[in-house]
Amino acid sequence: NAGVTQTPKFQVLKTGQSMTLQCAQDMNHNSMYWYRQDPGMGLRLIYYSASEGTTDKGEVPNGYNVSRLNKREFSLRLESAAPSQTSVYFCASSELPPGSNNEQFFGPGTRLTVL
């Protein structure tokens, strides 16, 4: 099992460009999440999907859109990238109802720089 995979690993964009970050999980989890990690801020939830066909805003959704393509895949789109979106982006998944440890499983991250 690969767990949670993310593509690309690195990306450099110019202000105003668009891109989609891809995430897939092979653990048959119902819920999927997108976080961003910034220095001194921890991880902050951007969007989440409780189950296939549903998506909801998290703490910092502005400037992003998401698509839950199917149970395995959850993509994050930046329509018009801004320097403030320079960050490391993590995708995660979890069981619903939660498993015994209530844990989320994280991908390796995408490091995005917006110039």
Next chain:
Amino acid sequence: DQQVKQNSPSLSVQEGRISILNCDYTNSMFDYFLWYKKYPAEGPTFLISISSIKDKNEDGRFTVFLNKSAKHLSLHIVPSQPGDSAVYFCAASLIQGAQKLVFGQGTRLTINP
């Protein structure tokens, strides 16, 4: 408004000694608390969790303590090993349809030989 806080950005501990990482929270509705460990250029990995109905959970060298009245939790690592050097994130969980995690800022733990 930071609901989960880790007030120590870094901690340095001698190999073999105890490492104690602290975390405070403000929302009494949180029902689960988790610790994640993160190495550079990798995603966070789950370490240990505790339900809000318990005050202690142990897993090998790792123990998490929860003090609900003080809204405080701590992670104890005994004995500390060089491989424990990483950034540790405290997270609090709300189950509302999906599980929403609120993370602290992280503490960088360095274990010195």
